[in-house]
Amino acid sequence: MSSTTPFFGYHMPSFSYPGVADEARFDHLVELVQAAEAAGFDMVTTMDHFYQIAPVGPEEEPMLEAYTTLGALAARTSRVKLGAMVSGVTYRNPALLAKAVTTLDLISGGRAILGLGAAWNESEHRGYGFEFPSIGERLDRLDEALRVCRLMFTEERPSFEGRFYRIDRALNRPRPLQPGGPQILVGGSGERRTLRLVARYADMSNWWGTLDELKHYSEVLDRHCEAEGRDPSTIKRTIMSPVVLIAHEQERAAALERISPERRTQQTPATPAEAVERLQPYLEAGFTGFIFRNPTLLTTDAIGLAAELIGQVRGQPAIA
Numbered sequence: 001m002s003s004t005t006p007f008f009g010y011h012m013p014s015f016s017y018p019g020v021a022d023e024a025r026f027d028h029l030v031e032l033v034q035a036a037e038a039a040g041f042d043m044v045t046t047m048d049h050f051y052q053i054a055p056v057g058p059e060e061e062p063m064l065e066a067y068t069t070l071g072a073l074a075a076r077t078s079r080v081k082l083g084a085m086v087s088g089v090t091y092r093n094p095a096l097l098a099k100a101v102t103t104l105d106l107i108s109g110g111r112a113i114l115g116l117g118a119a120w121n122e123s124e125h126r127g128y129g130f131e132f133p134s135i136g137e138r139l140d141r142l143d144e145a146l147r148v149c150r151l152m153f154t155e156e157r158p159s160f161e162g163r164f165y166r167i168d169r170a171l172n173r174p175r176p177l178q179p180g181g182p183q184i185l186v187g188g189s190g191e192r193r194t195l196r197l198v199a200r201y202a203d204m205s206n207w208w209g210t211l212d213e214l215k216h217y218s219e220v221l222d223r224h225c226e227a228e229g230r231d232p233s234t235i236k237r238t239i240m241s242p243v244v245l246i247a248h249e250q251e252r253a254a255a256l257e258r259i260s261p262e263r264r265t266q267q268t269p270a271t272p273a274e275a276v277e278r279l280q281p282y283l284e285a286g287f288t289g290f291i292f293r294n295p296t297l298l299t300t301d302a303i304g305l306a307a308e309l310i311g312q313v314r315g316q317p318a319i320a
Contacts, residue, residue, distance in 0.1 A: 006279075006313050007289040008306070009043040009238060010036040011085055013053070014295050015062045025062065029069075030076050035300040037080045039307035040314070044077070045085035045115065045291075046070060051124040055260040056295060059123065067100045074108035083113030085206060085291070086187035089138060090119045090130050094145035095167050098152035102176045110177035113204070114149055117187035118142045118194070139193045140164065146184065146201040153181025189217045199224035204236040206291060210266055214239055215285055238289025243270040243278050244296045245305040258296065272308040279313060 010033070020028045033044050046069055047053070052061035066084040074082055082104060087097060098114070105112035118138040119125070125132035133141075144162040151158035153176055157169040176182055183203035188194040198205045198221055207217050218237055225232040246255045246269045255269035270278050279290060297303050 004236075004288050006283065006310075007043070007236065007238065008041045008310050009045060009085075009289065009291040010041040010080075010294065010297065010303075010306075011240075011291050012044070012046045012294045013049075013056045014293075014298070015064050016052075016057060017298065022062070026064075026069075026072065029064075030073070031300065032294065032298070032303065033073055033077060033080075035303040036297075036306070037077050039303050040310040041080060041292075041306070043081040043083070043113065044073065045083050045113075048084040048087040048091065048115070049121060049124060050128055051121065053121060055262070067104065070104055070112075071107055074104060074111065077108075077111075079111075081111045081113050081183075082108055083182070083185060084115045086115035086117040086185060088119030088121075089116060089142045089145050090125065090132065094148040094165055095152055095170055097145070098149040099172060101149070101182055102153070102172055102174070105176045105178060105182050106174055112176070112178070112182040113185055114182045115185040115187060116142065116146060116149070139190075139197075142186075143197055143200075146186070146197060149184070150181070150201060191217070191220045195221045196224045196228070198235065199228045199230050199232075202235060204238060204289070206238045206240070206289070208240045208263075208266060211242075211281055211285065214282070214287060218286065236289055237287050238291055239282065239287050240266070241290045241292045242267055242282065243275040244268070245275060245292075245302065245309065246271055247301075247305060255296070272305055272312060275309050276312045283313075 015025060017028050036044060046066045048066040050063055051059040052063055070082050101112050101114045122132050141164050144165050148160055148165050148167060151160055152170060152172045158167060159169050160167050184201055185204040186198045186202040187206055189207045207214055222232045244255050244259060244267055246252055252269045259267050292306060297306060
């Protein structure tokens with residue numbers, strides 16, 4: 001993997017803000033996203049879910065639809081890339097999804113990212129009446145959907161006939177602003193199929209795991225890239241942040257309680273200065289993207305801690 005400037009993402013799996021009423025929910029969201037942009041984050045993403053997911057919270061928590069939200073945020077931001085991390089392949093026809101992401105690219109001035117994965121949350125499929133096929137079929141659908149989206153981004157009147165999807169000289173005008181279309185983020189670390197799809201289609205992938213697990217996924221991806229004839233250095237490998245930021249030692253115990261038990265081998269509370277050291281082994285291993293989740297950065301003060309970290313990692317003063 002090539003050496004690049006460390007990349008930071010602000011991911012929003014939660015729209016629950018204590019004391020904020022529904023009519024103020026979006027304005028509060030904008031305040032946080034604009035603070036993240038000012039802090040030096042490179043990308044802002046939302047989940048593509050209709051119910052809240054465990055372990056973030058109970059499924060009854062407020063959840064905003066991804067692409068409506070991203071389109072509105074595109075008009076309130078100027079620099080950060082915007083996308084879903086990641087859309088479920090079962091939720092939308094892929095040609096329609098490509099159209100939505102192209103529109104987001106236009107509204108944002110060329111800042112859209114297409115995030116796509118195989119989907120997993122059976123509860124919301126059942127609730128919304130979406131078909132929930134086997135994981136094998138969902139991965140087959142993901143393969144076809146990624147092909148359709150790539151065609152919609154790159155060709156004037158593409159056609160495709162697959163097992164699940166078809167397009168017939170489809171129009172996608174106006175064209176994406178980004179040459180070749182928005183970058184594609186494929187989520188997931190399945191070694192046999194998902195990482196093969198990353199090698200085949202993606203510009204970026206995002207993973208959870210311990211450092212040893214992440215190194216293993218990266219090695220598997222390298223092998224898939226070799227089989228696909230792909231330069232592995234062209235794929236950005238981002239990871240969910242291994243640190244939860246705290247301002248001082250007194251916050252450590254409370255922060256640890258907020259980390260779900262299954263994630264405590266993967267995340268640890270750290271001040272910005274400590275976090276610089278904690279991220280170093282991941283940088284040395286070639287991972288240059290760190291995604292912070294908003295349940296631990298739910299205030300502008302908390303985002304200010306991230307600004308301090310980002311500035312130190314990049315060797316620059318904090319900008320927020």
